[in-house]
Amino acid sequence: xxxxxxxxxxxxTGVSPATLRAWERRYTVVEPERTAxxxxxxxxxxVARLSRMAELVAGGTxxxxxxxxxxxxxxxxxxxxxxxxxxxxxxxxxxxxxxLADRPAxxxxxxxxQSLDPVLLDRTLDQAFAAGxxxxxxxxxxxxxxxxxxxxxxxxxxDVAGEHFVSGAVHRRLAHSFExxxxxxxAPVVVVGLPPGSFHQLAVLAFATVLRRQGMDVRYLGPxxxxxxxxxxxxxxxxxxxxxxxxxxxxxxxxxxxxxxxRGTTSVMLGGAAASAVDTVGASILAGSVVDSARTLSATxxxx
Amino acid sequence: xxxxxxxxxxxxTGVSPATLRAWERRYTVVEPERTAxxxxxxxxxxVARLSRMAELVAGGTxxxxxxxxxxxxxxxxxxxxxxxxxxxxxxxxxxxxxxLADRPAxxxxxxxxQSLDPVLLDRTLDQAFAAGxxxxxxxxxxxxxxxxxxxxxxxxxxDVAGEHFVSGAVHRRLAHSFExxxxxxxAPVVVVGLPPGSFHQLAVLAFATVLRRQGMDVRYLGPxxxxxxxxxxxxxxxxxxxxxxxxxxxxxxxxxxxxxxxRGTTSVMLGGAAASAVDTVGASILAGSVVDSARTLSATxxxx
DNA sequence: CGGGGTTAGACAAAGTCTAGACAAAGCCTA
DNA sequence: TAGGCTTTGTCTAGACTTTGTCTAACCCCG
Numbered sequence: 063x064x065x066x067x068x069x070x071x072x073x074x075t076g077v078s079p080a081t082l083r084a085w086e087r088r089y090t091v092v093e094p095e096r097t098a099x100x101x102x103x104x105x106x107x108x109v110a111r112l113s114r115m116a117e118l119v120a121g122g123t124x125x126x127x128x129x130x131x132x133x134x135x136x137x138x139x140x141x142x143x144x145x146x147x148x149x150x151x152x153x154x155x156x157x158x159x160x161x162l163a164d165r166p167a168x169x170x171x172x173x174x175x176q177s178l179d180p181v182l183l184d185r186t187l188d189q190a191f192a193a194g195x196x197x198x199x200x201x202x203x204x205x206x207x208x209x210x211x212x213x214x215x216x217x218x219x220x221d222v223a224g225e226h227f228v229s230g231a232v233h234r235r236l237a238h239s240f241e242x243x244x245x246x247x248x249a250p251v252v253v254v255g256l257p258p259g260s261f262h263q264l265a266v267l268a269f270a271t272v273l274r275r276q277g278m279d280v281r282y283l284g285p286x287x288x289x290x291x292x293x294x295x296x297x298x299x300x301x302x303x304x305x306x307x308x309x310x311x312x313x314x315x316x317x318x319x320x321x322x323x324x325r326g327t328t329s330v331m332l333g334g335a336a337a338s339a340v341d342t343v344g345a346s347i348l349a350g351s352v353v354d355s356a357r358t359l360s361a362t363x364x365x366x
Numbered sequence: 367x368x369x370x371x372x373x374x375x376x377x378x379t380g381v382s383p384a385t386l387r388a389w390e391r392r393y394t395v396v397e398p399e400r401t402a403x404x405x406x407x408x409x410x411x412x413v414a415r416l417s418r419m420a421e422l423v424a425g426g427t428x429x430x431x432x433x434x435x436x437x438x439x440x441x442x443x444x445x446x447x448x449x450x451x452x453x454x455x456x457x458x459x460x461x462x463x464x465x466l467a468d469r470p471a472x473x474x475x476x477x478x479x480q481s482l483d484p485v486l487l488d489r490t491l492d493q494a495f496a497a498g499x500x501x502x503x504x505x506x507x508x509x510x511x512x513x514x515x516x517x518x519x520x521x522x523x524x525d526v527a528g529e530h531f532v533s534g535a536v537h538r539r540l541a542h543s544f545e546x547x548x549x550x551x552x553a554p555v556v557v558v559g560l561p562p563g564s565f566h567q568l569a570v571l572a573f574a575t576v577l578r579r580q581g582m583d584v585r586y587l588g589p590x591x592x593x594x595x596x597x598x599x600x601x602x603x604x605x606x607x608x609x610x611x612x613x614x615x616x617x618x619x620x621x622x623x624x625x626x627x628x629r630g631t632t633s634v635m636l637g638g639a640a641a642s643a644v645d646t647v648g649a650s651i652l653a654g655s656v657v658d659s660a661r662t663l664s665a666t667x668x669x670x
Numbered sequence: 671c672g673g674g675g676t677t678a679g680a681c682a683a684a685g686t687c688t689a690g691a692c693a694a695a696g697c698c699t700a
Numbered sequence: 701t702a703g704g705c706t707t708t709g710t711c712t713a714g715a716c717t718t719t720g721t722c723t724a725a726c727c728c729c730g
Contacts, residue, residue: 068675080721083676088719099728101675121492124371124685125719127407131368178585178603223587223595226559230588234541241538255530281482283527284534291527299482372686383686384710391688392708403717404687428696429708 065095066104074109075116082112089129091115110277114243166190171207172214175224183231196239196275200268201351204232208264229264236267240282243274250302250363253295255283257306257316265334265352266307272356278363292320296327302363305348308334321345331359369399369407378413379420380499386416393433395419414548418579420499425661435581475511476518479528487535500543500579504572505655508536512568533568540571544586547578554667555605559587559596560613561620569638569656570611576660582667596624600631606667609652612638625649635663 068079075082085091092108104112111132118128166189174183190203211228214220254270256263263285270282281299283291296304304324308317317332318340324330325344332340333348333355340347348355372383379386389395390406396415398406408416415436422432478487494507515532518524558574560567567589574586585603587595600608608628612621621636622644628634629648636644637652637659644651652659 078721079675081719084720087677097728099675100677101728122374122377127369127371178599180583180585221595221598222592223559223599226588226591226595227585230586234545237538237541238545241542255527279484281484281531282534284530287530288526291525291530294525295482295527382710385708387687388709401717405717406686 064106066109068102068104071104071109071112075112077112077116085112085115085125085129089126089133091129091132106277166203168207169210171228172210172220175211175214175220175228178224178227180231183228187231187235191235197272197353200272201353204268205265205352208232232264233267236264236271240267240271240274243271249277249279251279251281251299252359252363253281253283253299253301253304255287255292255306256285256309257292257313257320258286258288259316260307260309260313261285262309263307265309266305269305269307269333269352269356272353273359276356276360278360287320289316289320289323293323293327296324301328303329303331303359305331305333305359306345308332308337308340311336311339314339318343329362369409370413371408372406375408375413375416378495379416380502381416381420389416389419389429389433393430393437395433395436410546411548414546414579417500417547418581421501421576421579424499424501472510473514475532476514476524479515479518479524479532482528482531484535487532491535491539495539501576501657504576505657508572509569509656512536536568537571540568540575544571544575544578547575553581553583554607555583555585555603556663556667557585557587557599557603557605557608558611559591559609560589560611561596561617561624562590562592563620564611564613564617565589566613567611569613570609573609573611573637573656573660576657577663580660580664582664591624593620593624593627597627597631600628605632607633607635607663609635609637609663610649612636612641612644615640615643618643622647633666 066074068082071077071082072079077085086093092104092111094108095103095105097103115125115128115132118131119125123131166186170186171183174186190207191199193199193203211220211225215222215225252273254266254273256266266285267282270280274280281295281301283295287295292304292306304327306317306320306324308314313334314336317337321330321332321340322343330345331348332342332345337347338349348358350358370378372386375381375386376383381389390397396408396412398408398412401407419429419432419436422435423429427435474490475487478490494511495503515524515529519526519529556577558570558577560570571586574584578584585599585605587599591599596608596610608631610621610624610628612618617638618640621641625634625636625644626647634649635652636646636649641651642653652662654662
């Protein structure tokens with residue numbers, strides 16, 4: 063974990079030192095540590111928040127509202143800004159996610175899907191995403207609930223239209239969070255997407271969002287990216303890492319093909335429920351939940 | 367959850383701050399929170415209402431009536447969707463949308479796609495969506511720009527990854543607007559989606575968003591909805607209208623199949639670039655641009 | 671001593687507020 | 701068709717708020 067002086071933070075965020083101090087004084091948007099002689103010492107979480115605030119302000123949001131917005135997610139960014147100490151292959155050292163308190167009943171999303179009722183669906187999602195941090199909700203509620211949707215569909219209890227109906231709404235929620243997490247110019251670049259023929263993008267979008275919230279510069283390509291497009295993209299962007307999603311066993315072959323084609327170009331990683339079934343030709347597996355995977359990748363990149 | 371100042375709302379709705387204040391003063395169409403110093407703080411619901419009012423006014427409704435419509439607590443009387451085919455009258459008397467002033471250059475979206483640069487892409491979209499009302503931007507900039515993306519792709523100037531990259535970002539913008547438009551319990555129910563095998567959902571999502579902004583209770587099913595799911599959905603929801611998108615000529619056959627399967631259940635409409643190529647088995651064609659189509663449908667359902 | 675950091679206060683530009691006025695456009699009546 | 705009333709977007713004037721920047725005086729480190 064690095065520490066930065068005002069001048070460094072000014073360079074990183076593009077905000078003048080005087081303005082940084084004014085933001086701190088007026089909105090308490092950060093409270094950096096101090097040296098014995100009162101010099102400010104910002105950490106990564108502070109920089110992430112100030113970058114986000116700078117971005118909002120540049121986009122036309124008044125500083126006071128931007129500060130409020132940034133401060134709202136405070137506890138989570140604090141956790142994300144302190145990734146594990148060393149290059150440990152798994153995300154040890156990161157605090158475990160607290161369990162969710164008032165999340166909706168496990169089958170409420172299925173009920174909403176069956177009813178095609180947007181009011182019930184919205185209420186369910188509102189309730190879920192209000193129950194904790196984005197990371198807590200994704201791992202603790204969203205992914206299990208989506209699994210239930212899949213089960214209900216295979217058992218014939220849920221029509222495709224109902225599945226589409228909730229998938230679309232969940233996609234919109236995730237999209238909003240992804241956008242809200244903002245870009246991070248200068249941060250490690252990570253390309254994220256799905257192999258050709260793979261369309262289930264909810265988990266990988268959630269993953270991309272968590273990565274963004276941890277300060278990565280995520281380039282999200284979405285579903286069904288042809289193998290040669292992966293190669294061209296990596297050649298063009300030279301990212302610090304590439305993550306290929308493997309949501310189902312049906313995607314194993316195409317993911318293997320993509321991984322093989324990318325071998326040697328950069329750090330290639332495979333994530334998702336079926337990732338472990340891929341023959342890892344020079345690629346690594348991101349094991350565990352969505353948030354675990356993101357933390358593992360984050361730790362790896364910060365260690366290198 | 368987000369809050370906005372007058373200036374931001376003006377940018378989001380395409381209505382000048384002075385007019386926004388006049389609407390509030392004269393019609394109490396919104397009553398935004400105030401800061402301690404009396405500054406207005408609009409929330410998402412306020413923005414949705416004002417956007418809708420702006421759209422109505424742009425369509426020729428006098429401001430006073432538009433305000434009444436937007437303010438009305440009592441839900442609209444559900445119009446009886448008479449099944450059967452008919453030539454739908456095109457959007458009556460609605461004046462053409464005002465041209466956009468400061469929209470980005472025509473090829474800027476293509477440039478952003480080629481570069482895979484999220485900053486440039488965000489800036490482009492920010493600039494575009496700040497140039498006028500949602501409807502103005504959709505018809506006047508977004509659809510033409512997406513056409514250019516398609517052209518660049520067919521001409522080999524743009525990789526699939528670049529196309530995915532912008533499509534995803536545009537989808538996220540539209541998703542945000544769709545959510546911000548809010549639900550309309552009690553209003554005429556319209557089911558919107560794409561036929562089986564059809565995946566290009568940007569135009570139909572934009573269409574669904576405009577419909578919502580006009581006060582419909584839209585149930586958006588998304589892409590690739592199987593024919594029997596369409597039938598089950600319509601049987602279950604008994605909507606006032608169903609709109610099947612036909613984005614390309616490749617989708618004509620499946621759209622025809624869906625329209626045939628739905629014949630007689632409710633008012634079935636076909637919209638999109640290739641809609642006119644469908645053999646209209648009891649369905650009507652929504653001609654013209656995205657906004658034109660939405661206005662036509664809206665006029666039909668309101669019976670005026 | 672010089673370069674940088676710190677606080678506190680001050681300042682100007684930009685943003686917003688209210689209340690009222692005004693002109694173009696629409697509508698009604700004769 | 702003309703006159704008069706209403707509607708509605710815009711503008712003005714003066715006061716207040718927000719916000720980035722600047723200054724003065726002091727502190728810290730090599």
